[in-house]
Amino acid sequence: MPLKDKSKKNQFEDVQQIDDDGYEYVTIPPDGGYGWIVALAAMLCNLVCDGTLFAFGTMKLHLQKHFQCSDMLILMVGSVPCGVYLLVGPIVSGLANRYGCRRIIIIGSIGAATCIGLSTLSPNVGTMMIIYGVFGGVFFGMVYLPSVVMVSFYFDSKRAIANGLVTAGTGMGALTFGPLADYLMGKLGWKVGLLIFAGMMLTCILFGAIMKPLKPQRIPIEQSETQSQEFIDIISDPLTSSSSCEEATTNEINLPLISANDDATLKTNSSTVHNIEACGISSLAVPSSQMRVRTISTSSRASSTTSAGHRLGVLNPEHAARPLYKKDALFTGSRLQLHASHLSLHSNPYMASITNIPAAINEINKKQTASRAFVDILSTMIDFSILKNKQMLLICIGNIFSMLGYFLPIMCLVSFATEDLKVNQTHASFLLTIFGFFNTLGRFAGGLITMIPHFSALHVHNVLLFTAGILTVIASYAYNFTTCAIYAGLCGFAIAPHMSLLPSIICDCVGLDRYTTAFGILFLFRGVTSIIGPPAAGFLKDYTKQYSLAFAAGGAMIIIGAFFHVALSYFEPELIKDKEAEDEHEEVV
Numbered sequence: 271m272p273l274k275d276k277s278k279k280n281q282f283e284d285v286q287q288i289d290d291d292g293y294e295y296v297t298i299p300p301d302g303g304y305g306w307i308v309a310l311a312a313m314l315c316n317l318v319c320d321g322t323l324f325a326f327g328t329m330k331l332h333l334q335k336h337f338q339c340s341d342m343l344i345l346m347v348g349s350v351p352c353g354v355y356l357l358v359g360p361i362v363s364g365l366a367n368r369y370g371c372r373r374i375i376i377i378g379s380i381g382a383a384t385c386i387g388l389s390t391l392s393p394n395v396g397t398m399m400i401i402y403g404v405f406g407g408v409f410f411g412m413v414y415l416p417s418v419v420m421v422s423f424y425f426d427s428k429r430a431i432a433n434g435l436v437t438a439g440t441g442m443g444a445l446t447f448g449p450l451a452d453y454l455m456g457k458l459g460w461k462v463g464l465l466i467f468a469g470m471m472l473t474c475i476l477f478g479a480i481m482k483p484l485k486p487q488r489i490p491i492e493q494s495e496t497q498s499q500e501f502i503d504i505i506s507d508p509l510t511s512s513s514s515c516e517e518a519t520t521n522e523i524n525l526p527l528i529s530a531n532d533d534a535t536l537k538t539n540s541s542t543v544h545n546i547e548a549c550g551i552s553s554l555a556v557p558s559s560q561m562r563v564r565t566i567s568t569s570s571r572a573s574s575t576t577s578a579g580h581r582l583g584v585l586n587p588e589h590a591a592r593p594l595y596k597k598d599a600l601f602t603g604s605r606l607q608l609h610a611s612h613l614s615l616h617s618n619p620y621m622a623s624i625t626n627i628p629a630a631i632n633e634i635n636k637k638q639t640a641s642r643a644f645v646d647i648l649s650t651m652i653d654f655s656i657l658k659n660k661q662m663l664l665i666c667i668g669n670i671f672s673m674l675g676y677f678l679p680i681m682c683l684v685s686f687a688t689e690d691l692k693v694n695q696t697h698a699s700f701l702l703t704i705f706g707f708f709n710t711l712g713r714f715a716g717g718l719i720t721m722i723p724h725f726s727a728l729h730v731h732n733v734l735l736f737t738a739g740i741l742t743v744i745a746s747y748a749y750n751f752t753t754c755a756i757y758a759g760l761c762g763f764a765i766a767p768h769m770s771l772l773p774s775i776i777c778d779c780v781g782l783d784r785y786t787t788a789f790g791i792l793f794l795f796r797g798v799t800s801i802i803g804p805p806a807a808g809f810l811k812d813y814t815k816q817y818s819l820a821f822a823a824g825g826a827m828i829i830i831g832a833f834f835h836v837a838l839s840y841f842e843p844e845l846i847k848d849k850e851a852e853d854e855h856e857e858v859v
Contacts, residue, residue: 324440355407704755
């Protein structure tokens, strides 16, 4: 049988299965209820995970005294896990999509606690760097990322509030774990102190167990016999059935998802996207002028959903339950932010996010295995072609510089105060508390400031990031605890939007369609420079015998990173350019 005829036969069989079954599967965010328990569990995961990593600024003093090593080496013990848990982001995302977030969080909790415990047996700093830094960083990443994804899976319109709660966990961890680490290690020794932190890490097993996955709901596919027959006619002879298609769309008929295995193109025009009450998604008016000729890809459901607006789920309930198949799984804002984006063009981007799952044709003809769920996300998140987008390239380069200085106040401020300024060690440990408190305020305040007219997320982010750089440079002139505390508070607030607002900026630059790819690549850039930054500061301290030059250099890196983000304003988003070119093509057609 010729390949084209076989392809058409498979498509015909697929339509028959849709008609016979009459149902599809979709996961519907409860947007509350048990979702708040999940958000609280995710917050506690962040509190323990980030709190342990951020407390290294005070742990460093005790570890360095034991190992008698240079600042550069001991700071690598703290920077490696911070970088590794970002570097493994794409792999962890694929695993979470394959095995489920709950299972990955539990495994990560056990693994991280084991690595922390085993690190107490390290005979030298190099061994501890491998056990606590490399392997521990992998397991820390397995706790952090899936917990964020689960919150996005449970929330829609209230997602920004839920993620604000989760974000508070990071700030609370930095606020409390620094002084706690200094107290435990000062009273009980660094080994017992780390074992207690390992015990606290085991609590994430309980928090992960709470995050039960959403069960896909079975909803009917509204499709008349006339629609099915017209669809079959189009598949059998798509080039001669354009008149049928046009007649169907005139009567407000929406065609199901069509594969382009034989490279056929269909002319579709939908004047109305019907309201699907079961999913809580309002109807979308699509102007009749949006008639276009396009080929529908089998690898992505987004473009077909936004143009035809038919399918929200899939025939296979397993695919509907996989969280990373949603394009907005890593987006920490709410659906309202997506609707408000000027880059949403003529479509509903959140609707597109729901359908970032393998097409029905793929499910039946290609018989995707569960392992494919891992490969799909991993390949998506390490697609470096996203760097062809000039704005995304600028963001990545900017983050190379900014992350060189980002961990400087977290890792080095306490040592700067105790070693250079002779501040009492107990008092100095509370600098991390001040930093964590104001960093939490900054994450919340950044979003509120962007609600003020003429204050875009990009402008607020750039101004505050530049301010953080200036403050870090000035910190090199600090002379007592008070000046260090002022710096900790102001810098903690100013640098917070670099984490909280950047997701919205990235979404504006690349669109929701490639948001997961953009964030996966950003994880890699941030991970590498997070490993380099603190040891580089330690090298400068070892060379000059004080931290002043390290803070001046780190602040300069943050300022340079801010300038790259400022340059985003001088480039038009390529998504808009593509849309304008597409509109011109439609006018010609």
